[in-house]
Amino acid sequence: MTSTYGPSILSNTESHALSTGYRRQGCNIKVYFWGTRGSLPVSLNAKQVRAKVVAALKAALRHSLGSDADVERFLDDTLPFSVRGGYGGNTACIEIRGCDEYILCDAGTGLRDFGNHIMRSGGGGPAVYHIFLSHPHWDHIQGFPFFVPAFVPGNRINIYGFHPELETAFRIQQNPPSFPVPLDYMKAEKKFITLDPGREYRIGGLTIKGIKQNHPGDSYGYSFEKEGKKIVYSTDSEHKEDVWGAEQPVFDFFRDADLLIFDAQYSFMESAYTKESWGHSSNILGVELAVAAGVKRLCLFHNEPACDDEALDAFLENTRNYLQIHSEASAMRIDLAYDGLEIEM
Numbered sequence: 001m002t003s004t005y006g007p008s009i010l011s012n013t014e015s016h017a018l019s020t021g022y023r024r025q026g027c028n029i030k031v032y033f034w035g036t037r038g039s040l041p042v043s044l045n046a047k048q049v050r051a052k053v054v055a056a057l058k059a060a061l062r063h064s065l066g067s068d069a070d071v072e073r074f075l076d077d078t079l080p081f082s083v084r085g086g087y088g089g090n091t092a093c094i095e096i097r098g099c100d101e102y103i104l105c106d107a108g109t110g111l112r113d114f115g116n117h118i119m120r121s122g123g124g125g126p127a128v129y130h131i132f133l134s135h136p137h138w139d140h141i142q143g144f145p146f147f148v149p150a151f152v153p154g155n156r157i158n159i160y161g162f163h164p165e166l167e168t169a170f171r172i173q174q175n176p177p178s179f180p181v182p183l184d185y186m187k188a189e190k191k192f193i194t195l196d197p198g199r200e201y202r203i204g205g206l207t208i209k210g211i212k213q214n215h216p217g218d219s220y221g222y223s224f225e226k227e228g229k230k231i232v233y234s235t236d237s238e239h240k241e242d243v244w245g246a247e248q249p250v251f252d253f254f255r256d257a258d259l260l261i262f263d264a265q266y267s268f269m270e271s272a273y274t275k276e277s278w279g280h281s282s283n284i285l286g287v288e289l290a291v292a293a294g295v296k297r298l299c300l301f302h303n304e305p306a307c308d309d310e311a312l313d314a315f316l317e318n319t320r321n322y323l324q325i326h327s328e329a330s331a332m333r334i335d336l337a338y339d340g341l342e343i344e345m
Helices: 007-019 046-060 068-077 110-120 166-173 250-254 268-274 283-293 309-323
Strands: 002-004 030-035 093-097 102-105 128-132 156-161 189-194 201-203 206-213 219-226 229-234 259-263 297-301 333-336 342-344
Touching: 030 110, 046 068, 093 110, 102 110, 156 166, 166 189, 206 250, 229 250, 250 283, 259 283, 268 283, 283 297, 283 309, 297 309, 309 333
Parallel strands: 002 189, 102 128, 128 156, 156 189, 229 259, 259 297, 297 333
Antiparallel strands: 030 093, 030 342, 093 102, 201 206, 206 219, 219 229
């Protein structure tokens, strides 16, 4: 079922959800990353795992590790992130924590891990889930068929987006011959809600706005605000030279964000030449836009699936080095998103 909800109707929806007795405990707003890769999921193979182990053991030979505490300090303080951990392989899905109900952006394969976490923690239902879709490309919806809470009667799942064909996209990916379990077999209540980018909404305790972005078939960014904190989720967006024009709304949309989650799948050279018009942005442009808009923290997102952990470590280091040309913005923190990252506002 597809419908267009105005702010007053969404407020009624919230009131109903709270009247059922389900409300998440209040806390500081946080962002948890369940999936951070772009285009398609990736995985570690045995050769890559072995290389990490070898690198860790070689580094350990140069240290005296006489206790468990020594080992922990060695891992945390000496080894690079690409050796002691990794950036993960799930496609796009983030959770905004500290809200009245569950708030998520995109339904890539990270949604499966989120759902499994909910079920293991005893929170399988009844609950209210709000999922905001940037766009219906497959890497942003492919986790939904494996989202276990959607199979639980009594759960309510609201899927929001600015594309009127969202429900069609979700149904097609679960229709034969592509998938054996149709959407209607998932017994949670599901609603597909078409939003208007010119309106402001109040959902799950957050004030939410959208903006149209340059991407094949269009995508939309989201701004989430609560108690003076602002999170911007802007993935699958390619910014051209005219982004610097005075009439461009992106600066106001990003303005003074406490956290900007920004599509930086490509290097500057890739975005400008070999992959121009593919619909994604670069780390360098992310820094420039964040600095110009007064962003406090920039998180690079939608990581290139062809890059291994070592390459992504270098990508992050190069981006942080580039920031140094903006001495006035040196306090801005830059992260590269990875599966399992949690950022507290």
